[in-house]
Amino acid sequence: MLRFLVRRLLGAAVTLLIISAITFMLFYAVPRDPARMACGKVCTPDTLELIRHNMGIDDPLPQQYWNWLSGIFVGRDYTGIGNCNAPCLGYSFVNHESVLGTVKDRFPTTASLALGSSVVFLIFGIGTGMLAAVKQGKALDKIASSASLVASSMQIYFVGPVALYLLVYQTHLLDQPAYTPFTENPAAWFTGLLVPWLVLALIWTANYTRMTRSQMVETLSEDYVRTARAKGLSQRTVFFRFAWRGAMGPLVTIFGIDMGVLLGGAMITEKTFSLQGLGMLAVKSVINNDLPMLLGVMIVTAAFVVLANIVVDAVYAMIDPRIRLA
């Protein structure tokens, strides 16, 4: 297990290094000058040069990348601004804040959104999917399958405003979406995120319903399940001890990747509900030509996906004894 983890973590580090290098190069391939935005209306060449120097973008590209990379391990000194302690993901000249500080500030919103919605879609998605599999071919199965097909083809940017209109603006059943830290006011945290959770969960529940159903149906037709039945085990035992465990493997894999993506920021959801999470931060960084911030968000997002994959691999082996950590 230890060897597995060390090997995967080293692989993850290399993956993140490649992602950061590619992001860095791609950003500079776009013919936009980050210094221009800070140069005011009457922008003379001298002033532009001064800003570039202050931003550290007058160095050769490899040097800039090295400065950024080494900052993660040893920190960086920004002339006139101060020291950015390790791990330093850079300094945003747009927000005038350290990238790590901003990412830390935004992460709880994204994490709350991801965790809350995943609880809802896992419970309802897996539950409905299992029910549909058990009642395969019957009315319940058909209703669940049809409903999930409809829901999974919907988009946040459509369902979100409709939900807001119906549940918030018209009927006032639920609160206006907003993020309040859990530690500050748990009730406000819950009510403020309920609409985004439900909307996000509606679409993801549909996906998990379909996946769970198909996995369960497939597993229930496996030889070992038939053997278990033939041995006279109860339906409940067959279902939960054998079939469910076998079907969960692929679902865990998908969930791990989905969580990584959600923790990296559900951009459209955050934008639809005006939640200031990592997704919105990424969008704004692109609009503002804010390379340090974009790079920071990209790295954090990529780290979540990579880590989620490692966790999934480990959990997979625990769920399915047939899998061994090679």
Next chain:
Amino acid sequence: MSFSRRNFLIATGVAAASSTVLSACSSGSSNSGNSNGGKHDAAKANTITIKVGTAEDSKGPAPEVSGAKKGGKVYLLNDDDFSHLDPQRIYYAWNSLVEVVLARTLTGYKIGDDGSMTLVGDLAVDTGVMKDEGKTWTFTLKDGIKWEDGSDITVDDVRHGMERGFADFTTEGATYAQVWLTGSEEPRKSYSGPYKGKHLKSIETSGKSITFHLAEARPDFNYVLAMHSYAPVPVKHDTKQAYDKKPFSSGPYKVKSHTTDKSMVLVRNEHWDPNTDPIRNAYPDEFDFTFGIEAETAIDRLIADTGNDQYAVSWRTIPQSKIQQATTKAKDRTFTALGSGTSVYWINQTRVTDMSVREAIIRAWPTAGIRRLQGGENRGDYATGFMSPLVAGYKSQDVWGKLKKPEGDPAKAKEVLKKAGKLGTKVVYAYQNDPVNAKVKVVIENALTKAGFEFVGKPLDSTTFYDQIGMVDNPYDVYWGGWSADWPTGYSDFMPCFHSSKVVDQGNNYSHLKNKDVDAAIKAATEEVDQTKANDMWAAIDKQVTELGAFIPDVYMRRIYMHGSKLGNVKMDPNFDGCMLYKMYVKA
């Protein structure tokens, strides 16, 4: 395009997607046109009164708003945070709209109920004493003006604010005064700011007076000092770069908390004395800004008008997609007015050298069709020139008959072209590659083709559009542009946009007009001491550059805003094109 201070919305909104309807915040002021189905055009656009006030006008308190009372909290629904709060880093109206309640300046604008603007002394007892035909200006500070800690605002603080404008971290701010105070187009080479213990030799202080010695005559320098770029900063509380997050207030409110891109709360500055302030009323106790709310979402919330949203204002214009819904469901809570921006289409004089060709393009131009695609009447009133009706001296002078035929006159254009022997002339039109501009391009193509031109459309990436058209040797004949003056006299319209010295890469003379007569006229108007005469001279220059075919007049831009039902006197600041925080009040 580099944009003027008041033109940030043009730069970021319309420039990016010209379908965006620019709008402003005014409820019933005389400068606001009636949007109830009437046609908006330049002839109907009422010019507002802009004058220099007396020492008496500069005395506080500001006239009370009828029915207004103190107290309550106002919620601002913003899509974006303010890019700067450090006054020396402020150029754009977006920031000035909030800075005006945090930072007082030597002079400022007293806005009348009718939208008129009177330049008055804000921190100064009057609008300054001019000598040497505008080369020397002296201002004397009022008694009782305080910082948020209760300490006096001194001339040292005023000088410090001016000197900070030279620092290497305040490059975003205006540079007009820096150039005039040093006599150098690269002022930072002459002086690097106050942090090395040196003061500018061109600024003298004595007791409560501060004197500016300018390298050139600037008879409207007192207007320039109303810009937030020249607001005082306390020497003792200057936190340099960190000042941008939490400036030290001299206005009626101070920053209680500010989390970038999330929220900001302003509360009363108890050391602000209304008796020293002729401009600001400051009725609400608190302003609560929430950032990151999409403009569409903000309007949905305001239409629903529930809870705290009854006390809210949309900080950004009503998006085109929501105008009909907003004006139908809550007409009494929406308001439209003319903004200070003018939309034009530049004609590149470097490439289109023949006046007949320029005339034909202008005559054929389908202004009405373009406006329909960009929001109709809410987009703006048909323009006749470059100078906005919100600039002193504006005169409606329809040189090209655009008011009579806003849909364009391809037949007449063809006649002009034929007479000049230029039928079939190629016109390269550059535009931002977005859905609305793609439709606009088709309308223009049809009109110019009908007039006998060979039309070539060149879609450009929105993010680099201004970089590309900003090159003097750009390969395009016609392209869009927006502008508004940095202060309401003609100087900051015509000097940056039409003087031959500004035909440089990434300069603001996008038409590349190089005309000795225009240069001479600009110089004469700039040096004219009598501002009434100067205003007439700027109006004449407006006609002159229009006649030269440097641009195709498009529209004087309009703005439309919305507020909750529990707010009163929500009006537009004609100087900054947005809601005046210091004039509104909470009804109940």
